[in-house]
Amino acid sequence: MEAELRTIRDKVGAGRRLSEEDALALYRSRDLISVGEMADFANRRKNGDRVYFIVNRHINPTNICVNRCRFCAFSKTKGEPLAYTMTMEEVLRRAEEAQAQKATELHIVGGLHPDLPFDFYLAMLGTLRERFPSMHLQAFTAVEIDYFAKLTGLPLDEVIRRLKEAGLGSLPGGGAEIFAPEVRNRICPEKISGDRWLEVMEAVHAAGLRSNATMLYGHVETPESRVDHLRRLRELQDRTGGFQSFIPLAFHPKNTQIAKGYTTGLEDLLALAVARLYLDNFAHVKSFWIMVGPKLAQISLHFGVNDIDGTVVEERITHAAGAQAGQEMTVSELVTMIRQAGRVPVERDTLYRVVREWPEGSA
Ligand code: V47
Ligand code: SF4
Numbered sequence: 001m002e003a004e005l006r007t008i009r010d011k012v013g014a015g016r017r018l019s020e021e022d023a024l025a026l027y028r029s030r031d032l033i034s035v036g037e038m039a040d041f042a043n044r045r046k047n048g049d050r051v052y053f054i055v056n057r058h059i060n061p062t063n064i065c066v067n068r069c070r071f072c073a074f075s076k077t078k079g080e081p082l083a084y085t086m087t088m089e090e091v092l093r094r095a096e097e098a099q100a101q102k103a104t105e106l107h108i109v110g111g112l113h114p115d116l117p118f119d120f121y122l123a124m125l126g127t128l129r130e131r132f133p134s135m136h137l138q139a140f141t142a143v144e145i146d147y148f149a150k151l152t153g154l155p156l157d158e159v160i161r162r163l164k165e166a167g168l169g170s171l172p173g174g175g176a177e178i179f180a181p182e183v184r185n186r187i188c189p190e191k192i193s194g195d196r197w198l199e200v201m202e203a204v205h206a207a208g209l210r211s212n213a214t215m216l217y218g219h220v221e222t223p224e225s226r227v228d229h230l231r232r233l234r235e236l237q238d239r240t241g242g243f244q245s246f247i248p249l250a251f252h253p254k255n256t257q258i259a260k261g262y263t264t265g266l267e268d269l270l271a272l273a274v275a276r277l278y279l280d281n282f283a284h285v286k287s288f289w290i291m292v293g294p295k296l297a298q299i300s301l302h303f304g305v306n307d308i309d310g311t312v313v314e315e316r317i318t319h320a321a322g323a324q325a326g327q328e329m330t331v332s333e334l335v336t337m338i339r340q341a342g343r344v345p346v347e348r349d350t351l352y353r354v355v356r357e358w359p360e361g362s363a
Helices: 003-014 020-028 032-047 088-100 118-131 142-152 156-166 181-187 194-206 223-240 265-278 294-302 331-340
Strands: 050-054 056-059 105-108 136-139 210-217 243-250 284-288 307-309 344-348 354-357
Touching: 003 020, 003 032, 020 223, 020 265, 032 265, 050 331, 056 088, 088 105, 088 118, 118 136, 118 142, 118 156, 142 156, 142 194, 156 194, 194 210, 194 223, 210 223, 210 265, 223 243, 223 265, 243 265, 265 284, 265 294, 284 294, 294 331, 307 331, 331 344
Parallel strands: 050 307, 050 344, 056 105, 105 136, 210 243, 243 284, 284 307
Antiparallel strands: 344 354
16 A cells, blocks of 8 residues: 555544545545545444435426536527426426335426526425425525525525525535636636535525535546535535535536546546545535446445435436436335445435335345
């Protein structure tokens, strides 16, 4: 093992916090197995053998977006041929399907539409809550929450209060991308700053809602900017404790304005393992199998990951950018994948409460 890694291994073993230099050394290491072993150790100390998954359904009510980030193949400008906005009936039909499949969560994110009013989103949450009272509504990235504040002129905490009152249960982690301005300005110049993303999340946590955090990697960012991103997340988490899980998102280049190849298996596994080791105040590190593929998602369970997202059913954002994976995974496929990795599958709800466990030997 490299000398630098040995020092890091000692820290991990003693439960000591890693520095930014440590995280950088981990990203630069090619000793994948040693890094994975450390991440696996840190994960199992926290989560034992249990690996979570959720039965959920993604809904993207509109792809019309005024931001048009350079890495985004999903968004369209109003009037373009493939631009769409779902009617309430179309949203409800998807929610009904989710209910029939015993989903416990709807994951709802979309573009920043130039003329849908805030009331549209409040009505959507209200109707979903009324029709599906047991379904958790995980909706709107911090970018959308900021947009609602701009649209209405209301203060951030009032926007969040109204959404919560209408049925919002928690926030997904999207829109974080890479916080460092020199990278952010190149990949999504119109998007809110990293500082603002963190400010919105702080307000969300203060309102008593949990959220996730993400990092988009594999484009023009540097290892330093990734470490900076993780450092800012760890600092906010120290203050609020409101983040539930961290999900690294692998950049998919097709149909985007960023000329780059797909990420490799080594990059994907390192992104997950380094997050597990550096983000010592995050309980959960999640593989989004849609992005890394089901095979690597399974292997990642030995590289610090304790959560696989999810049944999903319909995925537009990564598939618009060339994702090769399917869009839906069944419960039995998820259970088999986790079991084969030698772990205990646990179906969770959004807040990580156990819905069902599959202990060894159970059917
Ligand atoms: O913010 C957009 C990413 C995010 C591309 O919180 C792309 O549990 C790769 O955040 N290649 C939205 N990624 C999705 C998201 C998410 C997904 C699953 C689970 C959770 C969670 C959150 O998708 C965007 C952006 O970072 N994205 N375009 C692309 N071409
Ligand atoms: Fe719009 Fe989000 Fe796509 Fe950026 S990533 S263009 S904000 S939908």
